[in-house]
Amino acid sequence: MNHRIQMTVNGVKNEADVQPRMLLVHFVREVLNLTGTHIGCDTTNCGACTIVLNGRAVKSCTVLAVQADGGDVLTVEGLAKNGTLHPIQEGFWEKHGLQCGFCTPGMMMSAYTLLKNNSHPSEEEIRWGISGNLCRCTGYVNIVKAIRYAAEKIATEKK
Amino acid sequence: MATEIQGMGHSVKRKEDPRFIQGKGNYVDDVKLPGMLYLDIVRSPYAHAKIKKIDTSKATAIPGVLAVVTGEMLKQYNLHWMPTLMSDTQMVLPVEKVMYQSQEVAGVIATDRYIAADGAAAVEVEYEPLPVVVDPKKALELGAPILRTDKKDKKDNLIFHWEVGNKAATETAFKEADVTVKQDMYLPRIHVCSIETCGCVASFDKISGKLTVWMTTQAPHAIRTVFALVAGHVGLSEQKIQIISPDIGGGFGGKVPVYPGYVIAVAASVLIGKPVKWIEDRMENIQADSFxxxxxxxxxxxxxxxxxxxxxxxxxxxxxxxxxxxxxxxxxxxxxxxxxxxxxxxxxxxxxxxxxxxxxxxxxxxxxxxxxxxxxxxxxxxxxxxxxxxxxxxxxxxxxxxxxxxxxxxxxxxxxxxxxxxxxxxxxxxxxxxxxxxxxxxxxxxxxxxxxxxxxxxxxxxxxxxxGPSHTFDILGIKMFDSCEIRIHPTGKAVARFGTKSQGQGHETTYAQIVAEELGIPVDDIQVEEGDTDTAPYGLGTYASRSTPTAGAAGAMASRKIRDKAKKIAAYLLECSEADLVWERGKFYVQGAPQKAKTIQEIAFAAYTNHPQGMEAGLEAVSYYDPPxxxxxxxxxxxxxxxxxxxxxxxxxxxxxxxxxxxxxxxxxxxxxxxxxxxxxxxxxxxxxxxxxxxxxxxxxxxxxxxxxxxxxxxxxxxxxxxxxxxxxxxxxxxxxxxxxxxxxxxxxxxxxxxxxxxxxxxxxxxxxxxxxxxxxxxxxxxxxx
CATH class of the missing domain: 3.30.365.10 (Aldehyde oxidase/xanthine dehydrogenase, molybdopterin binding domain)
Incomplete structure (x- = not known):
């Protein structure tokens, strides 16, 4: 039996009937057609599906869509505002923090949550902050630089 | 600055990044076609077992399950086995026995990925376990079970013996040496584990007979030819096969081979006449894809x-x-x-x-x-x-x-x-x-x-x-050149297409830099495209660090061909002889009179509007580069x-x-x-x-x-x-x-x-x-x- 759920995603209200077993990541990708969020494993290890649900970074392959009923979701598509890149997006581009781009959206959403909770993370705090996200291309060095860039940019913008 | 040329040696920010950082990449699982069906695969729990029976009745009874593809079905079209790139053979789906744990046993086609998974769980397979050989040293021992019973006359488990060098001279050197050292070492099986797994969307149009396959492949052109050779007898012809390698989430070698899942998806699409998507999960990726x-x-x-x-x-x-x-x-x-x-x-x-x-x-x-x-x-x-x-x-x-x-x-x-x-x-x-x-x-x-x-x-x-050099290097007979085709548009902008396929290496940027270096056209004015066999020139793909040595070289050579023609046009425009012209990145000028010059953009415009009589219009070139x-x-x-x-x-x-x-x-x-x-x-x-x-x-x-x-x-x-x-x-x-x-x-x-x-x-x-x-x-x- 399907369930009717409501969810605000990137500021837009959505309503849909879903099977109780549907994963949140499939809801986002296939019902809402927001394909920026990716799937890289089936054991909650890789973090490619990371989104922000009610202010927390979650792996959307391990949340049922019905569990997110009434929730507020931010995905990679919601980072840029009015055509202006978010400082995290800018940092990844400036510092060559991505190669194939597949882990990137999840990585950026983890970074987003990290910087919300800790505006001036040390290198070690950044590395732990993204330790739930696997990247096979970059060796992480430039991802760390990208997040540092974003932290500085956000701090400057606040001044 | 948009007009900067940014050729070799510049840390140009990547041209492909804006789509990736905004969630607008187009990976294979993002491809969604009307009426698309989903494939899920039944896999073997045994490493070596006879298949006694496959009962699909419970699976096909599930609403939404349209078909279960088995080896017996593929056998009717002689598609149950396929060649490997090493001219060995590999099962698409088994008829007699399975040879490793997680081997594909049947494919369930359904209207939804969840229903396909339900169907796969409902397929009942009866196995009879056979002796398993996991240690290759034991596999070589006399009396070891012969694994490839499909190969008539195969009396052992040896695939090949290969040797190189001077055996006799080496033995002599060891006999006469002051010191010798010896060490055993084992490099275990590992898996590339690109963060994107493998998959495809196969779409066969029954009216036109055209097969389009979006697939995670590092070598789209070679794959097209393989498909044409393997499935020619069932009516797939190379001009009606289009392989599109969209954005690829990492390759590292794991996306060179043809896996059974691709073939099952293609076969199902041809049989049913609807698009079929197959996306493997991570466990399938590690357990069944090439190690x-x-x-x-x-x-x-x-x-x-x-x-x-x-x-x-x-x-x-x-x-x-x-x-x-x-x-x-x-x-x-x-x-x-x-x-x-x-x-x-x-x-x-x-x-x-x-x-x-x-x-x-x-x-x-x-x-x-x-x-x-x-x-x-x-x-x-x-x-x-x-x-x-x-x-x-x-x-x-x-x-x-x-x-x-x-x-x-x-x-x-x-x-x-x-x-x-x-x-x-x-x-x-x-x-x-x-x-x-x-x-x-x-x-x-x-x-x-x-x-x-x-x-x-x-x-x-x-x-x-x-x-590699064509005298020595081929895959299935196809020489290992690679290619580039460049077209300069009338306004001096360019499109450059290559036979390779980036999986994160940044080709859209570095190839543009190569063309920019050679022609003086700014990087921002050059569009690089790869991965669509209907538009890109034939090439062997991206692996083995070959893109820059082969296709990158082709980019330089095609640019130089364009420069040769541009020189003729410049001589015509400047009313001088070609011998009097000097190339400085982005323009030709008359020796001794640098103010008399024509930029590559002016020359491109003339190539379509004011080219010399007797010369073909246009400014484009293609190069198939065979590295020496x-x-x-x-x-x-x-x-x-x-x-x-x-x-x-x-x-x-x-x-x-x-x-x-x-x-x-x-x-x-x-x-x-x-x-x-x-x-x-x-x-x-x-x-x-x-x-x-x-x-x-x-x-x-x-x-x-x-x-x-x-x-x-x-x-x-x-x-x-x-x-x-x-x-x-x-x-x-x-x-x-x-x-x-x-x-x-x-x-x-x-x-x-x-x-x-x-x-x-x-x-x-x-x-x-x-x-x-x-x-x-x-x-x-x-x-x-x-």
Missing amino acids: ARDYHITAEIAAKKDGTMQALRIKTIADHGYADAAANPSKFPAGLFSIATGSYDFKTAFAEVDGVYTNKPPGGIAYRCSFRVTEAVHTIERMVDVLAHDLKMDPAELRMKNFIPANKFPYKSALGWEYDSGNYEAALQKAKVIIGYDALRKEQAEKRKKGELMGIGISSFTEIVGA NLTFPFGSYICVVDIDRGTGEVKVRRFVAVDDCGNIINPMIVEGQIHGGLTMGLAPALYEAINYDEEGNIQGGSFMDYLLPTAVETPKWETDKTCTPSPHHPLGAKGVGESATVGAPPAIVNAVVDALAHLGVRHIDIPMTPWKVWQILKEKGVAAER
């Missing part, structure tokens, strides 16, 4: 007392699983393993490899390396340290003593390659200075007195990439490790990588490639391995057990470079994507062994997990009690 390595190596060096290395001898057993599904050039069943003499001036060498069938998934592909080069480099770089250990020499000094001298290039190696260029002493010297080698040795001596375990490891590797030789990137890496005596954990304290890939197109991208390669070198050195128990059950078949390094384990890599251009590449470039994966593991192993060398440790097999290292500490009596 890398699995080399059982015995290596020996013969040397003089003073450490001068004279001869190298290697014997290897290669476990290929149940089919040789490697992706090597046809004439090289063991890939380019013959680069095993490495950076050293050996007088003679001999290597042999036996390929063996076992009850494991098929493969033998690369793990971000050029055809078994990692195996070769691991062997030689370990053996140099083994020799240094036995001779009680410093490993840096032993390397310096034996390097091929810089003035001996081009250099003919004992195993037959002509190295294009190199300067090995310079790279090692630079790495030693950066890391402070002499001070580290002093620190190590101090630490040993205190009982602390610290090691320093070196790897001075030479790669062989850029396959391979390229030989190299480098020296030094790694410092500390070992926790309580846990056995290896901590990489510092890692300095000095790479030489010849002339550099985009330094930022090259550095990024090295960072990533180093991490994929760290991974098998310390964490990754896929093992099997005696019944062929996979150990480590998911990300729960197969550990990819996270940002926490990965050290802060330190990179630097030397630059020794390739003399035969039009841009002097060599390729860099895999150098670090190849060079890093032995540096890390050598460091760990060095940390324990004073306790009598001479070799450790990878991965050097805390458990393995702790056992050694315990055995040597140095494990800290807790």
Whole structure:
């Protein structure tokens, strides 16, 4: 039996009937057609599906869509505002923090949550902050630089 | 600035990034077609078993399940087996028996991915287990069960015996040597694990007869030809097959082969007439897709007392699983393993490899390396340290003593390659200075007195990439050239299409830089496209660090053809002879009168509006580049490790990588490639391995057990470079994507062994997990009690 759920995603209200077993990541990708969020494993290890649900970074392959009923979701598509890149997006581009781009959206959403909770993370705090996200291309060095860039940019913008 | 040309040597920000950072990449699972169906695959729980019965009735009774594809069904079209790239054969779906755990047994087609999974769970298969062979050495023993019973007259499990070098001279050298060293080593099965798994959307149009396949492939053109050759008899014809390789979420060699899932999806789409999507999950990816390595190596060096290395001898057993599904050039069943003499001036060498069938998934592909080069480099770089250990020499000094001298290039190696260029002493010297080698040795001596375990490891590797010259290199007969087609539009903007396919390497940027360098058109005005066989020129694809050596060269050559025509147009416009014209990036001017000039943009406009009578209009060119030789990137890496005596954990304290890939197109991208390669070198050195128990059950078949390094384990890599251009590449470039994966593991192993060398440790097999290292500490009596 399907369930009717409501969810605000990137500021837009959505309503849909879903099977109780549907994963949140499939809801986002296939019902809402927001394909920026990716799937890289089936054991909650890789973090490619990371989104922000009610202010927390979650792996959307391990949340049922019905569990997110009434929730507020931010995905990679919601980072840029009015055509202006978010400082995290800018940092990844400036510092060559991505190669194939597949882990990137999840990585950026983890970074987003990290910087919300800790505006001036040390290198070690950044590395732990993204330790739930696997990247096979970059060796992480430039991802760390990208997040540092974003932290500085956000701090400057606040001044 | 939009008008900046930004040719070679600029760290241009990547042109492909805006779509990736905004979630607008287009990966295969993002492709959604009207009426699209989903494929899920039933897989074998047994490593070797007869199939007695497949009952699909419960599956087909599920609403939404449209069909279950079985081997019997495919057999009607003779599509139940397919050729591998090594001219072996591999099952698409089995009719008689399964040969490894997780092998595809049937494909369920349904209207929804959840229903397809329900269907797969409802297919009932009756098996009769058969004796399992997991150890390749046992597979070679007399009386071992013969696995490939499909091959008439096959009386053993040997796939191939391959050898190279001078056996007799090598034997003599060993007999006469002052010193010989010998070491067994095992490079276990590992998996590339690109973060995007494999998959496709196959869409067959019954009216037009056209098949379009979006698929995760590193080599779309070759795949199109393979499909045409394999399925020609059922009406698929090459002009009606379009392979589209969309954005690819990492490849590393794992997306070169054709997997059964692709073929089942295509067959289902042709049968049903609707698009069919197949996306494997991670466990399927690790458990069934092509693996890398699995080399059982015995290596020996013969040397003089003073450490001068004279001869190298290697014997290897290669476990290929149940089919040789490697992706090597046809004439090289063991890939380019013959680069095993490495950076050293050996007088003679001999290597042999036996390929063996076992009850494991098929493969033998690369793990971000050029055809078994990692195996070769691991062997030689370990053996140099083994020799240094036995001779009680410093490993840096032993390397310096034996390097091929810089003035001996081009250099003919004992195993037959002509190295294009190199300067090995310079790279090692630079790495030693950066890391402070002499001070580290002093620190190590101090630490040993205190009982602390610290090691320093070196790897001075030479790669062989850029396959390859058509006289020697082909895959299934198709020569390993690559291509570029450039069209300059009337307004001076350009589109450049290539036969390769980026999987994260940044081709849209670096190829644009090559064309910008050669034609003076700004990078921002050049659109690079790859991966669609209907539009891109034919090429063999991206793997083995071949894109820059082959397609990159084609980009330069096509640009130069355009320049030749542009010169004729410029002469016409400036009313002078071609001989009077001088090229300065972006324009031709009249010798002695630089104010009389025509820019490439003005010339492009004239090519369509005011071209000389008798000349064809337009400004475009295509180049199929056949490299005269391979390229030989190299480098020296030094790694410092500390070992926790309580846990056995290896901590990489510092890692300095000095790479030489010849002339550099985009330094930022090259550095990024090295960072990533180093991490994929760290991974098998310390964490990754896929093992099997005696019944062929996979150990480590998911990300729960197969550990990819996270940002926490990965050290802060330190990179630097030397630059020794390739003399035969039009841009002097060599390729860099895999150098670090190849060079890093032995540096890390050598460091760990060095940390324990004073306790009598001479070799450790990878991965050097805390458990393995702790056992050694315990055995040597140095494990800290807790």
